[in-house]
Amino acid sequence: MSEYSNVGICLTNTGRLALDSKIHALEAGDEKTRHIRNLLNIADTKLDDEESGAVAWLWDSVKWYMDYDDVSFIEKLLQELDDTDIRGTFWDNPFSMNLIRGIVHD
Numbered sequence: 001m002s003e004y005s006n007v008g009i010c011l012t013n014t015g016r017l018a019l020d021s022k023i024h025a026l027e028a029g030d031e032k033t034r035h036i037r038n039l040l041n042i043a044d045t046k047l048d049d050e051e052s053g054a055v056a057w058l059w060d061s062v063k064w065y066m067d068y069d070d071v072s073f074i075e076k077l078l079q080e081l082d083d084t085d086i087r088g089t090f091w092d093n094p095f096s097m098n099l100i101r102g103i104v105h106d
Contacts, residue, residue, distance in 0.1 A: 004061040009074065010090050010097045013053025015081050022077055032069045039070040049094040056095050 011019060026033040040046075043057035066072050091098065 002063055005059075005064045007059045007062055007064050008056065008097055008099075009078070010056040010093045010095060011054060011081075012090060012093075015077075016053060016055045018081060019077055022073075032073070035068070035070040036073050039074070047095050047097075052094050054090075054094050056093070056097055058097075 023033070023036060026036070040057060042059070044060045045056075045058040047056040047058075049055070064071055066075060
């Protein structure tokens with residue numbers, strides 16, 4: 001049985017540059033590199049703010065498992081970034097992206 005999640009990542013310009021640098025450092029033809037690029041490319045929504053350099057990706061119903069190479073690469077990058085870049089503390093982001101958690105029952 002698989003679980004699917006709605007995932008959103010919003011990075012400041014500093015976070016975007018760190019992501020670009022880490023992806024650039026990977027081997028171009030490597031399978032892991034292809035998976036990482038594919039994950040970013042299949043996002044349902046990608047947002048760029050030219051003024052601030054911030055970027056965001058949104059996935060609806062994606063398998064977000066740490067044992068997937070692409071997901072673990074992104075998660076490790078997020079852990080390396082300053083707290084203002086991760087885990088919901090970038091509240092004044094230019095996309096008005098925010099986190100809402102809830103349980104709904106009929």
